[in-house]
Amino acid sequence: MESRYNFRQIEPKWQAYWEREGFYIVREDSSRPKYYDLEMFPYPSGALHMGHVRNYAIGDVVARFKTMHGFNVLHPMGWDAFGLPAENAAIKHGIPPATWTDANIANMKAQLKSLGISYDWTREFATCKPDYYKFTQWLFLKLYERGLAYKKKAAVNWCPSCATVLANEQVVEGECERCGTQVGKKSLEQWFFKITDYADRLLNDLDLLPGWPEKVKIMQRNWIGRSEGCQFSLAIEGRPETISVFTTRPDTVYGITYMVLAPEHPLVPVLCQGTPFEREVEAFVQRVALQSEIARTATDAVKEGVFTGAYAINPMNGERVPIWIANYVLMEYGTGAIMAVPAHDQRDFEFARAYGLPVKVVIQPPGDTLNAEDMEQAFEGEGVMVNSGPFDGTPNEEGKTRVIDLMASMGIGSRTVNYRLRDWLISRQRYWGAPIPIVYCPDCGAQPVPYQDLPVLLPLDVEFRPTGESPLNYVESFVNTQCPRCAGPARRETDTMDTFVCSSWYFIRFASPHTNDRPWDRQAVDYWMPVDQYIGGVEHAILHLMYSRFFTKALYDMGLLSCQEPFTNLLTQGMVLKEGSKMSKSKGNTVSPEDIIATYGADTARLFILFASPPERDLEWSDQGVEGAYRFLHRVWRLFAEFADRLPGVPAGLPPQMSQADRDMRYRTHFTIRKVTEDIETRFNFNTAISAIMEMVNALYQYKEGEDANLQVIREALEMLALLLAPFAPHIAEELWQATGHAGSVHQQSWPAYDPQALVRDEVEVVVQVNGKVRERMTVPARASQEEVQAMAMALPRIRELMGERPLRKAIVVPGKLVNLVV
Numbered sequence: 057m058e059s060r061y062n063f064r065q066i067e068p069k070w071q072a073y074w075e076r077e078g079f080y081i082v083r084e085d086s087s088r089p090k091y092y093d094l095e096m097f098p099y100p101s102g103a104l105h106m107g108h109v110r111n112y113a114i115g116d117v118v119a120r121f122k123t124m125h126g127f128n129v130l131h132p133m134g135w136d137a138f139g140l141p142a143e144n145a146a147i148k149h150g151i152p153p154a155t156w157t158d159a160n161i162a163n164m165k166a167q168l169k170s171l172g173i174s175y176d177w178t179r180e181f182a183t184c185k186p187d188y189y190k191f192t193q194w195l196f197l198k199l200y201e202r203g204l205a206y207k208k209k210a211a212v213n214w215c216p217s218c219a220t221v222l223a224n225e226q227v228v229e230g231e232c233e234r235c236g237t238q239v240g241k242k243s244l245e246q247w248f249f250k251i252t253d254y255a256d257r258l259l260n261d262l263d264l265l266p267g268w269p270e271k272v273k274i275m276q277r278n279w280i281g282r283s284e285g286c287q288f289s290l291a292i293e294g295r296p297e298t299i300s301v302f303t304t305r306p307d308t309v310y311g312i313t314y315m316v317l318a319p320e321h322p323l324v325p326v327l328c329q330g331t332p333f334e335r336e337v338e339a340f341v342q343r344v345a346l347q348s349e350i351a352r353t354a355t356d357a358v359k360e361g362v363f364t365g366a367y368a369i370n371p372m373n374g375e376r377v378p379i380w381i382a383n384y385v386l387m388e389y390g391t392g393a394i395m396a397v398p399a400h401d402q403r404d405f406e407f408a409r410a411y412g413l414p415v416k417v418v419i420q421p422p423g424d425t426l427n428a429e430d431m432e433q434a435f436e437g438e439g440v441m442v443n444s445g446p447f448d449g450t451p452n453e454e455g456k457t458r459v460i461d462l463m464a465s466m467g468i469g470s471r472t473v474n475y476r477l478r479d480w481l482i483s484r485q486r487y488w489g490a491p492i493p494i495v496y497c498p499d500c501g502a503q504p505v506p507y508q509d510l511p512v513l514l515p516l517d518v519e520f521r522p523t524g525e526s527p528l529n530y531v532e533s534f535v536n537t538q539c540p541r542c543a544g545p546a547r548r549e550t551d552t553m554d555t556f557v558c559s560s561w562y563f564i565r566f567a568s569p570h571t572n573d574r575p576w577d578r579q580a581v582d583y584w585m586p587v588d589q590y591i592g593g594v595e596h597a598i599l600h601l602m603y604s605r606f607f608t609k610a611l612y613d614m615g616l617l618s619c620q621e622p623f624t625n626l627l628t629q630g631m632v633l634k635e636g637s638k639m640s641k642s643k644g645n646t647v648s649p650e651d652i653i654a655t656y657g658a659d660t661a662r663l664f665i666l667f668a669s670p671p672e673r674d675l676e677w678s679d680q681g682v683e684g685a686y687r688f689l690h691r692v693w694r695l696f697a698e699f700a701d702r703l704p705g706v707p708a709g710l711p712p713q714m715s716q717a718d719r720d721m722r723y724r725t726h727f728t729i730r731k732v733t734e735d736i737e738t739r740f741n742f743n744t745a746i747s748a749i750m751e752m753v754n755a756l757y758q759y760k761e762g763e764d765a766n767l768q769v770i771r772e773a774l775e776m777l778a779l780l781l782a783p784f785a786p787h788i789a790e791e792l793w794q795a796t797g798h799a800g801s802v803h804q805q806s807w808p809a810y811d812p813q814a815l816v817r818d819e820v821e822v823v824v825q826v827n828g829k830v831r832e833r834m835t836v837p838a839r840a841s842q843e844e845v846q847a848m849a850m851a852l853p854r855i856r857e858l859m860g861e862r863p864l865r866k867a868i869v870v871p872g873k874l875v876n877l878v879v
Contacts, residue, residue, distance in 0.1 A: 057700035057795040061693035063657030067787040071172055079801065080174045082130055084583040091127035092584050093119045094563055096592030096600070097134045100160040100182075101141060104167045104649045106632040106639060106665065106677065107593070113662045114629055114671050114742070115591045116173045120783040121736050123174075124807035130584050132566040133168065133175040135161050137184035138489045138555045146488075147520050153488045154516050157184055167650060171658045172786050174803075179569045183558035188565065189490040190511035191575035192558055195607070196493055197504050198614060204250045207502070210481055211320060211387075214242035221485035230346045241320070241345040246483040247492060247551060251606045255280055255475045258605055267625030269672070272597040279598045281476020286460040287391070288469025290315065293367040293376060297323060302390040302474050306463070307455040310444040311397040311418035313408065315368045315379045316361065319344045320387040324364065327379065333365035337381065344383045352383045359384050359407040371468050372459075373445060382407060388478050398434065399426070405434035418443045419452050480603065482554040487518060487526045489552030497539035497546040506540050512548065526550060559600055560607040563587050563622060582618050590623035597628065627740060630674035632665070639677070647677055659785035660686045666742040666784055689788055692753060692777070696792045698760075699770055704797040706767045718769050719818065721759040725773045726814035728752040732780050733807070742784070749780055771796070779808050824849045825876040826858050842869040849875040 074080065084090075095115040098108060119131040135157075142153035149156075161182060168175065181188050199205040213222040217237035227239050251258075259280045262273045285304035292299060299315060317324055319341040328334045340362045344352070351357060361382030368377050384403055385394055398408035398415045408415055415428040419439040426435055441447045441455045450458065463469030483492070491512040493505035505512055515534050518527035528534055528550040539546040561575070567584040568577035586608075592600075601623070608622040631638050634645040652661045664685040669675040711718065728748045735745035756773050759765055774796055782789040782802045793802035817838045822845060824832040832854045836845055846867045849855055859879050868876040 057697050059694075059697050061690050061788070063659060063689075063787070066791050067170075067172065067658055070787045070790045071169060073790075073801075074172075074174075075169075075177075077801075079803065080131065080176045081178050082128060082176055084580055085128045086583070088126065088128040090130065090584060091119075091122045091589075092130045092587045093122065093589050094130075094132065094566070094587045094591070096590070096596060097136050097559070097562060098164065099139055099141070100135045100137055100157055100164055102160040102163060104164055106647050106649060109171065109649050109661060110629055110632055110665045110671075110675065111591060111593070112168065112171065112173050113665055114627065114740070115589075116171075116662075116786075117666065117736065117742060117783040118589055118591075118740075119174050120786065120803055121807065123803065124779075124782065124805060126806070130179075130566065131174055131176060132179040132569075133173070133177070134180050134562060134566065134569075135164075135182040135184075136555065136559050136562070137161065137182040138189075138552075138558055140486065140488070142488045143486060143520070152516060152518075154184065157182070170653055171649075171662065174786070179566050181562075181565065181569050183490075183555075183562065184488070186511045186513055187572070189514075189558065191565070192490045192553065192561070193493040193505070193510050193512060194507060194575055195561060195611075196553065196557070197507065197510075198616075199249060199610060200494075200504055202610070202614070204253065204610060205247065205482075206250065207245055207247050209243050210246040210248075211241045212244050212246065212485075213239050215239050238346060240342070246481055247494075247549075247553075249480040249482055249557075249606070251480045251603070252475060252477055254606050254609055255282065255477050257609055258477075258602065261605075261609075261621060264621060265624075265626075268623075269594075269626060269628055272594065272601070272626060272628060275597045276602060279477060279602065281474075283474050283476075285456075285472060285474065286463060286469050287472040287474075288371070288463050290368040290371060290395075292323075292327070292379070293369060295327075295366070297326065299323065299368055299379070299393050300391045301393050301395050302472060303395055304474075305397065305400065305456070306459040306469075307441060307444075307447075307452040308397040308400045308418055309370070309372050309395065309459060310441075310447075311399050311416045312370050312375070312377055312395045313398060313414045313416050314377050314396045316382045316385045316394050316396050316404075316407075317364070317379060318385040318387040318392040319381045319383070321381070321392045323393075324381055327364045327366040331365045333363060336362050337364055340381065347383060349386060349388070353386065357384065359403060359410060361407060361411065371463075371466065378413075380411075389476060390474060399428060399431065400434055400436055402434045402436065405431070416443065480554075480556075480606075482557055483551040484554055485526050485550075486552055487514075487520075487528055489555060490514075490558060491528075492549040492551050492553055494549040495537055495539060495546040496549070497542060497544060499544060500539050500541045500546075503539055503541050503546070509540070514552075526552075528552075556599060556603050560603040561611075563590075563604070564611075564617070578616075585617065586619040586621055587623045589625045589627065591627045591629065593631070594628035601626075627671060629671045630669065632675050632677060634677040636676070652682065656682060656686045657689075657787075659689060659788050663689065663746065663785050667746040668743065670743055671740055688750060688753070689785065691757075692781070692792070693788070695753065695756060695760075695777075696774060696795050699767070699774060700795045702767060703771050703774070706771045708771070709768065710772075711766050711768045714766070714769070715764050716819070717759060717762050717764060718766050719814075721755060721769050721773060722811075722814045723817055724752055724755040725776050726810040728780065729776060729808050729810040730815070733810070736783070746784060749777070749784075752777065752780075776808050778802055779805060820872045822849075822872070823874040824852065824855060825874060826855065827878060828876060831855060831858055838872065842871065845869050845871075845875055846877075849877065 093115055095111050119129050123129045137157050142157050145151055145156045146153045213227050215222055215232040215237050217235045232239050259282055283304050286306045287302045289298040289300050328337045361380045364379045366379045368379050396404040398404040399417045400419055417426045417428050420442050421439040439452055441450045441452050447455050460471050491514055493512045495503050497503055515531045520527055535548050537546050537548050564576055568580040571577045604622050609620055611617040612620045637643055639646045664682045668681050731748040732745040735741040778789050778792040789802045819835050820838050822834055822836050823830055832852050836848055846869055862879040864879055866878040
């Protein structure tokens with residue numbers, strides 16, 4: 057064994073060995089328990105960043121640990137390869153998106169291999185390849201057949217200069233990122249998936265996911281936003297139309313002092329047409345159209361609005377209330393109209409105060425009397441109804457039910473469940489995406505492409521024109537086709553699918569990626585699914601995870617899957633920060649994984665990023681921390697190098713007689729086995745697991761210097777150390793395992809089990825405190841009684857000196873840990 061740790065030689069050697077021997081290629085095996093370990097697959101941007109390294113290192117520890125526990129582990133990798141950056145690169149550099157993407161995949165794959173991640177590369181695929189998106193289109197058709205894919209008009213971002221639709225990502229501070237023109241809204245026909253049909257199941261089935269972080273489940277619950285209330289209608293003065301509103305607070309309906317419509321509400325132009333208010337309303341609508349939904353609904357956003365000149369009639373008391381439009385009401389939520397009760401809703405209160413609108417108290421808090429003129433904020437709590445006609449004196453919670461009952465009897469309203477969740481808009485007016493398999497015939501209308509004609513191929517030889525419009529519109533051979541129903545001339549849909557569609561089923565495809573006649577082999581999928589452990593950033597907590605759950609449930613209903621949830625357990629790792637900020641090129645604070653691997657090796661990069669922080673928390677990058685991990689691996693290497701030549705002749709097992717030092721070393725070895733096992737298996741506390749390994753190495757260095765250090769005890773400790781290091785630092789662990797005289801890979805060994813007898817100590821170290829402060833330590837027999845431990849503590853010279861003549865008030869003895877003498 058070389059005396060010096062040379063990662064540049066070791067790491068390529070073992071990576072080549074793993075690949076040559078097909079170590080990580082797996083097949084279904086009913087004789088073994090399966091474990092599907094998956095990290096969210098990356099967008100091939102061109103280079104890995106340290107966030108990627110953290111994600112994949114975490115997943116690799118889990119995969120290797122489970123493999124050593126006898127599981128048949130599926131650990132695949134692929135590429136989420138459609139998306140806007142490839143189009144931008146095509147426009148900027150004149151490189152076809154496919155060429156740019158393929159080059160990036162090749163580079164990132166080489167980087168992943170250099171990290172020694174245990175992927176089954178035979179299952180690799182990219183979502184931009186026809187053999188994958190053929191089945192994305194197949195799944196679209198299945199959803200279409202069940203009425204879960206449909207087309208309707210929707211507001212989109214529109215650049216008048218480029219004469220094209222822009223994705224939200226292409227709008228920067230209200231301007232087109234391509235030409236700088238102010239972006240407006242335009243109503244266009246768009247494709248949607250009817251995810252709202254699954255709202256209740258998506259909400260209720262979160263209770264079936266105890267292995268998910270509670271914060272992620274809360275985010276999904278809030279996104280779905282189920283609320284119970286009532287929907288009712290208000291007449292508009294002098295007009296035949298009515299305004300429909302949904303409210304969760306029917307108990308406050310008598311406190312309506314104005315109505316608010318979303319600027320996009322279809323009634324807005326109708327109400328002000330030909331009135332003195334028309335020009336001001338139109339200008340406001342155009343200005344709000346430039347604001348994002350997030351900016352409009354933020355709690356600290358300024359509430360703005362204008363009066364339409366029209367009035368509504370409150371059906372409960374006949375009061376005439378003005379109709380306004382305001383930026384804080386969105387057409388996409390509820391009915392696009394709200395009843396404004398400023399005394400009992402903070403947003404309405406702020407708006408009313410800003411525009412001098414009246415405030416009317418209809419709920420009084422217990423033991424208090426609110427005066428509308430003196431209120432500084434809305435009262436949103438429980439109380440008693442007042443100024444509410446027949447409901448005066450009614451507790452407001454009871455009043456909610458009674459008001460809805462009265463509305464129903466009047467024929468103006470009914471009890472309703474509402475959701476914040478909206479149907480998923482999947483249309484993208486972009487080129488680099490999966491084509492939507494629909495054609496439009498002037499005689500037959502919209503027609504699905506027959507399954508046997510899939511895939512609808514994305515043409516690769518396209519021209520990106522300066523307008524930024526999708527080049528699919530110019531490719532006549534793509535656009536012009538035959539109607540599958542009447543064989544007449546027809547035109548293809550030129551929208552492509554949202555890239556989230558591709559990533560909503562990729563985890564199923566990994567189970568049988570080479571099946572060509574259908575999306576997956578059912579037997580293989582039933583063996584592997586669901587994913588046992590899913591790992592990725594919390595930024596995907598809503599959209600990707602919600603869409604994947606929707607797909608899985610829809611496919612279950614079609615009889616195509618046997619599971620109703622895709623991911624049994626979820627780990628959302630934190631970000632990698634430098635100098636307190638997320639790493640980014642614009643801030644100049646990035647760290648290249650390639651540079652770290654070239655300087656210190658993959659095992660050091662992995663060890664540092666796993667040791668620096670618990671996986672769910674943000675990690676602060678530290679050059680000193682990387683150096684520390686590198687020095688630790690050198691220390692481990694030197695230990696093995698010192699004994700490598702002496703161990704082959706050492707008999708396995710334990711010496712017939714052991715000294716106290718032998719027993720202490722075995723205690724540390726088996727304590728570490730237990731600690732590392734529990735930290736990986738139950739908590740994913742990789743940082744504390746590595747810390748325990750470091751403490752074991754320190755103990756081993758101390759032990760070997762002793763006069764009676766036993767080679768059998770050292771051999772056991774070194775063998776266990778190689779096995780425990782294997783998931784974290786796989787290359788050096790292979791080399792160390794071989795150095796101790798073992799044949800075969802360390803990664804094909806069984807995970808070590810700790811010896812309970814080794815953890816039974818004859819003696820233990822106990823901390824001695826005086827008045828809660830640590831003053832001394834002592835070694836006592838493990839089975840000593842509390843009285844004996846107390847007496848031994850009080851007999852220590854240092855403790856006698858500290859106590860002096862002061863009487864002992866109380867002694868607290870925690871067996872095996874501490875004695876606290878209170879004087």
